[in-house]
Amino acid sequence: MRPKLAAGLGLAGLIVLFGLIGPLLTGDPATIRDIGLTPPSGEHLLGTTLTGQDVLAQLASATRGSLWIGALVAVMATVLSGIFGIVGAYAGGAVDEVFSLFSNVMLVIPGLPLVIVITAFVPPDERGTWNIALVLAITGWAASARVLRAQTLSLRNRDYVAAARVSGEKTWRVIGVEILPNLLPVLASQFVFTVVLAILSEAGLSFLGLGAANSSTLGTMFYYAQNGFALQREAWWWFVPPGMVIALFGGALALINFGIDEIINPRLRDRPRRKRDVVAVEAEIAPVEPDAVLTVRNLNVVYQSSPPVHAVKNVSLTLRRGEILGLAGESGCGKTTLAYAINRLHRPPAEVTSGSVTFDDVDVLALEPEELREFRWVRLSMVFQGAMNSLNPVTPIRAQLQDALRTHRPSMSAPDRELRCAEMLRLVGVDPARLGAYPHELSGGMRQRVMIAMALLLDPQVMIMDEPTTALDVLVQREILNEIKRLRDELQFAVVFITHDLPLLLELSDRIAVMRDGEVVEYATAEDVYLRPEHPYTRQLLASFPSLTGDRGALIR
Amino acid sequence: MTTLAVRGLTKTYHRIRAVDDVSFTLTAGRTVALVGESGSGKSTIARMIAHLVRPTAGEIVLTGPDGEPVPRRAYRDHVQMIFQDPFASLNPFHTVEHHLARPLRLHGRSRDEVPHLLERVSLTPDFARRRPHELSGGQRQRVAIARALAPGAKVIIADEPVSMLDVSIRMGVLKLLGRLQREEHLAVLYITHDLATARHFSDEVLVMHRGRIVERGASDDVLTRPQDPYTRRLAAATPDPASRFSRGGLS
Numbered sequence: 001m002r003p004k005l006a007a008g009l010g011l012a013g014l015i016v017l018f019g020l021i022g023p024l025l026t027g028d029p030a031t032i033r034d035i036g037l038t039p040p041s042g043e044h045l046l047g048t049t050l051t052g053q054d055v056l057a058q059l060a061s062a063t064r065g066s067l068w069i070g071a072l073v074a075v076m077a078t079v080l081s082g083i084f085g086i087v088g089a090y091a092g093g094a095v096d097e098v099f100s101l102f103s104n105v106m107l108v109i110p111g112l113p114l115v116i117v118i119t120a121f122v123p124p125d126e127r128g129t130w131n132i133a134l135v136l137a138i139t140g141w142a143a144s145a146r147v148l149r150a151q152t153l154s155l156r157n158r159d160y161v162a163a164a165r166v167s168g169e170k171t172w173r174v175i176g177v178e179i180l181p182n183l184l185p186v187l188a189s190q191f192v193f194t195v196v197l198a199i200l201s202e203a204g205l206s207f208l209g210l211g212a213a214n215s216s217t218l219g220t221m222f223y224y225a226q227n228g229f230a231l232q233r234e235a236w237w238w239f240v241p242p243g244m245v246i247a248l249f250g251g252a253l254a255l256i257n258f259g260i261d262e263i264i265n266p267r268l269r270d271r272p273r274r275k276r277d278v279v280a281v282e283a284e285i286a287p288v289e290p291d292a293v294l295t296v297r298n299l300n301v302v303y304q305s306s307p308p309v310h311a312v313k314n315v316s317l318t319l320r321r322g323e324i325l326g327l328a329g330e331s332g333c334g335k336t337t338l339a340y341a342i343n344r345l346h347r348p349p350a351e352v353t354s355g356s357v358t359f360d361d362v363d364v365l366a367l368e369p370e371e372l373r374e375f376r377w378v379r380l381s382m383v384f385q386g387a388m389n390s391l392n393p394v395t396p397i398r399a400q401l402q403d404a405l406r407t408h409r410p411s412m413s414a415p416d417r418e419l420r421c422a423e424m425l426r427l428v429g430v431d432p433a434r435l436g437a438y439p440h441e442l443s444g445g446m447r448q449r450v451m452i453a454m455a456l457l458l459d460p461q462v463m464i465m466d467e468p469t470t471a472l473d474v475l476v477q478r479e480i481l482n483e484i485k486r487l488r489d490e491l492q493f494a495v496v497f498i499t500h501d502l503p504l505l506l507e508l509s510d511r512i513a514v515m516r517d518g519e520v521v522e523y524a525t526a527e528d529v530y531l532r533p534e535h536p537y538t539r540q541l542l543a544s545f546p547s548l549t550g551d552r553g554a555l556i557r
Numbered sequence: 558m559t560t561l562a563v564r565g566l567t568k569t570y571h572r573i574r575a576v577d578d579v580s581f582t583l584t585a586g587r588t589v590a591l592v593g594e595s596g597s598g599k600s601t602i603a604r605m606i607a608h609l610v611r612p613t614a615g616e617i618v619l620t621g622p623d624g625e626p627v628p629r630r631a632y633r634d635h636v637q638m639i640f641q642d643p644f645a646s647l648n649p650f651h652t653v654e655h656h657l658a659r660p661l662r663l664h665g666r667s668r669d670e671v672p673h674l675l676e677r678v679s680l681t682p683d684f685a686r687r688r689p690h691e692l693s694g695g696q697r698q699r700v701a702i703a704r705a706l707a708p709g710a711k712v713i714i715a716d717e718p719v720s721m722l723d724v725s726i727r728m729g730v731l732k733l734l735g736r737l738q739r740e741e742h743l744a745v746l747y748i749t750h751d752l753a754t755a756r757h758f759s760d761e762v763l764v765m766h767r768g769r770i771v772e773r774g775a776s777d778d779v780l781t782r783p784q785d786p787y788t789r790r791l792a793a794a795t796p797d798p799a800s801r802f803s804r805g806g807l808s
Contacts, residue, residue, distance in 0.1 A: 159646035163701070166607050167660035167708065168633040181650040330723040473594040474750065478794035500724050506798035530802050537725075544724045548753040548780060548795050 005259025011252035015245060019067045022060025029057040029216065037228075040237050047237035050228040058221060059241050065217035066199050066246075069133055073198035074191050076137035077144065081190065084141070085148030086183065090156050090175050100149060106142035114139050115201065119210045129212045132205065136198050144190040151186050155179050189260045192253045203246060218242040293494050294319040294342070294380075294462050299355035301334070301341045301518075304348070311337040311350070313518040319462060319494045324484075326505030326526070327498040328541065329515035335498050336385060338515070339464050342496075343382055344372055359462070378408055381455035383448075383465040390451065391439040397450050398435040401425075404457050424453040428483055445476035449483070456487065464496045469504075481508055503545045506530050514538050558585045559622055559635060559711040561606070561744060566615035568601050575601045577768040578615070583712055583744040588735075590747045590755035590776060592791075593765030599748045600641075603716040606746070607638040619712070634664050637710035641717040643697035647689040653700050654685040657707055664708035674703040678733060695726040702734065712744045720749070731758055752795050756780040764788045 023029075033052030040047040046055035081103075088099030118135050119127060155161065156179065164178045199218070205211045206219025207226065221242040225231075230238040294317075301312035311334040319325050329335045340346040342357050344364060357364040359380060367375055384390055392400055401421040405412055412420070422432035428449040430442075439447055448468060455463050465484075469477040485508065488495060499505060505512050505526070512529045514522040514537065522535040533539045561583040568576040576598040583589055591599045604610040606617055619627040619635055627635055640646035647656055657675070658668040672682035678699040689697055698718060705713055715734060719727040731754060738745050749755050755762055755776060762779040764772040764787070772785040783789045 159640040159642060160648040162604075162607075162609055163638070163640060163646050163704065164648075164659070165609060166633065166638050167704065168663045169659065178648055178651075182648070330725060474752075474794045475594065475790060481796075501796065502724070503798050504796040507796045507801050526798075527802055530798050540725055544728050546728075546753045546757045547799050548756060548792060548797050549799055 002259050002262055004255045004262070008252045008255025008257075008259055011248060012256060015063065015249050015252065016067060018060060018245075019063035023057070023064055026057035026060045027054060029053060029061045031057075037233060037235055037238075039235075046241055047235070049224065049235075049238055055237055055241060058216070059245065061216045062218045062221045062242060063245055065129075065215055066202065066219070069129060069136075069202045069212075069217060070195040070199040072130070072133040073136045073140065073202075074194040076133065077141035077194045077198075078187065078191050080137060080141035081144035081148055082187070085145035086152045086175065086179070088145075089149040089152035090171075090179065092156075096149075100146075103142045103145040103149070106139075107146065109139070111139040112201065112204065115205060116208070116210060119205060124213050127211070127213045129215055132202060132212045132215075133198075136201050140194060140197055140201070144194065147186060147190060148183065151183055152179060155182055185260050185263055189257050192257050192260070196250050196253050199246065199249065218246055291320050292318045293321050293360060294496075295356075295358040296338075296342060297356045297358070299338070299341060299357065300353045301337050301346065301350055302353050303350050311518050312341060314355070315515075315518075315520050317513055317520070317523070319496060320510075321461070322488060322492045322494055323511065324488060324495045324497055324509045326509030326512040327496060327515060328500065328502050328505050328512055329498075330500055333515045334518040335515050336466055339382070339466050339496065339498055343376060343380060343464065345382075374408070377404060377455075377460065378458045379460055380462045380464070381458065381460040383451050383455050383463065383468045385466040386471060389447075391447055393439050396436050396438055397442075401435075401450075401454055401457060404454060408458055420457065421453075424457055425450070427456065427487065428453045429479070443476075445472055445479065448472060448476075448480060452480070452483070456491070456493075459491070460493060462494045462496070464498070466498045467500075468497075470499065470501070477504075484508070501545075502541050514541065559744060560584045560620045561636065561712045562618045562620070563602075563606065564616050564618070566602065566605060566617065567613050568598070568605060568610065569613045574768050576605070576612075579765075579768075579770055580615075581763055581770070581773070583746055585711060585744050586738075586742045587761065588738060588745040588747055588759040590749060590759035590762045591765060592749055592752055592755045592762060594750060594791075597765040598768040599765050600716055603638060603714045603746070603748055606636065606714050608632060608636075622711075633710075634708050635710055636712045636714070637705035637708060638714040638716065639698075639701050639705050639718045642721045643694055643701050644689075644721070646701050647697055649689055651688070652685065653687050653689075653692075656700060656704050657685070660704055660707035666707070666709070670707075674707055675700075677706065677737065678703045693726075694722045695730055698722060698730050699733065702730075702737070706737070706741070711742070712746075713738075714746045714748070716748045717750070718747075719754070720751070727754075734758075752780055752792060764791070 031053060033048065035048060035052045037050050038044060038048045038052075044054050044056065046059065048054055049058070084099045084103050088096045115135055119132065122131060161174060161178055164174050169178070202211060202217055203219035203222065206215075206217055207222045209223060211217065211219055211223075222239060225235075225239040228235075228238070296315060296317045299312055299315045300310070303309040303311055315338060317325065327335050327338070337346065337350060340350070341352055342364070344367070346352070352365060359375070362375065364375070391397065398421060401424070402417050405417045405420060421435060425432045425435065430446055430449050430453065434442065434446070442450065452468070469480055472480070481504070484495060484497075487493070497505065497509060506529065509526050511523070511525050513520045514529070514535065516537050522529060522533065522538045524534075529538060530542070533542060563582070564580045566576055566579045567574065579602060581589060591602065593599050601610060605612045619632060621627045621635065653675075654671055657671045661668050661670055671685050675682055675684055680696065680699050680703070684692070684696070684700070692700065718734065719730050722730060734745070735758060737743065747755065747759055759776045762774065762776040763770050764779065764785065766787045772779055772783065772788045779788065780792060783792050
């Protein structure tokens, strides 16, 4: 179990146990003795109140009372928020509009003043625990309803909900069996939150003398301590213990909530740092090919997780000037990790354990941070996976293009910058008049072209493109591929093109490296890979793409 | 013989015609491919046939094996759908068993058929106990196919069934669909953006562009000798290494 959750559950469990069993062991909290206010002693572990009542006994029964209120309110508020949040969101349309309007109105009504007004209206002798709980539940469900609504809105559009409808499930079963279980973590955390809120609110009410009649809660303890001038008499044992119980219980439930959050969202988990298990091997620097611009030698990248994942194994590649190198592989084969490592963009827990990356005569892996900053983008630029969604949505593309120039060519004048950006857009086939446009005003293909323009802005010698066309339609993909070929011929830069689409690479690249499980299993010219594949995996990949023009039928039927 | 006829199907979203006057017929034992780019309206057609989205105009008529029109409440006994993303179409909370047993029971069949269903999609019966996160993409999609078969459906709408899978397992899943189609005499609507698999996997091809069918015919005719300018552009844009290398050397 996660440590936060375990600590929270342990602490909360102890307090609940104290509330359940404590009152049976500590005697009657109402017994009045004529000893008056006494500090803690052997006989009365937490001392006595002004009227000689045992504080420990009072604390036990007050804890029980507060927990009971907390649980009651949380159950009622969760049911209310479930009805208004989940049912409304699933039903959609007018029902959702009305339900969420109602929740929003409830949300903006200030809770505590409303509670005070409502409870003040109820005559003290009718102010039972249930009434108080009901009032607290009515004023406390709206925030949870909004959280549940948002979550349900996202769940109801999942394919498995559609699949359940297609298989003929009734609406209540879709909500109860398909959606509700996936809401459990959210429901649990909302429940826990409401328990704390209810205990605190009730304590506040009781302290003001507006709590349930004849009840005993942590709040009533404060009320009597206040009325008995406990603070002035320095009788700390009278008010510190109930305060501690509230604080500890709140802390415990907060820990439980963190634990639940970590279960819902694994990214929040604390990642323990591990010692590296993989021994670094010094790679001998092989002689660099004469016209090579980028040389990768025996590169190893390991994710130092437990267990360590060896994502890139002994990869050696050479990129010649003006060459298009295709890097083919399926998801998880390490091709993106390799691209990041070449650019030194990998982040812990990823670590280059051995090998070298040489760019012309620069040892990339040895660059100091400032040198690295000057090297990146100027000499080696990158078009990221899903690049068309990596433009900043709130600034026009002009500002985003000029940023790179401002950083790397600070001496450039503003009109020159504008000219350069316009020139680059023209180069990738986007009308320079669109410089003032925001990303959402451009189509996916145009955004991708803008990203390529950005990568070209500083005349890099090498461009790494990670799945640059995967999210695009085939017509747009064709235009961008033609653009890359044309730009390569005009500007003579070299390209590492990463994709799972082997036919595309066969058409585009000069040489192709096929990656599998972190290893390059085949590395040859495109023609050799197509006509004379050597590795069985390459043959399997080739067979996975039926040809549009070749013989029909052999593959499937 | 079960047939599903779509006539004049139209769907309008905010005055934009996502699907515009589309008609075609699915017959038992035949696969019809619906090809087009994203936004062309092909998924909307799938969702209308699966009764997830109500058409703005037009009709979907299902004729049962007895030649009589199938009433609306029995529609789902006959028409089922396979979704694109097997990582989204299985509920992470439930076991494989749940995913198959529910449709079986909803359509008056026994949950004892679960092992048999798994075998038909080339999975072993012990998969029933597992949860989706324990399965690979290909195994998930096989479970999704078994779920579509569970009600005994004879019309299967496969919406991009392999485009989210790793390339090396796509053929396996397509071959499985092809085998089931032949063995069970299913009528299949294969929706895809990939012209090459459409050609090899289907008898008839419908090419969609902006909500309309711009070209239709036998798959070999349409995809190797396209007549419509849009289909031609699509075919020309599809990467095809065969055009760069002829066997034996650079062309």
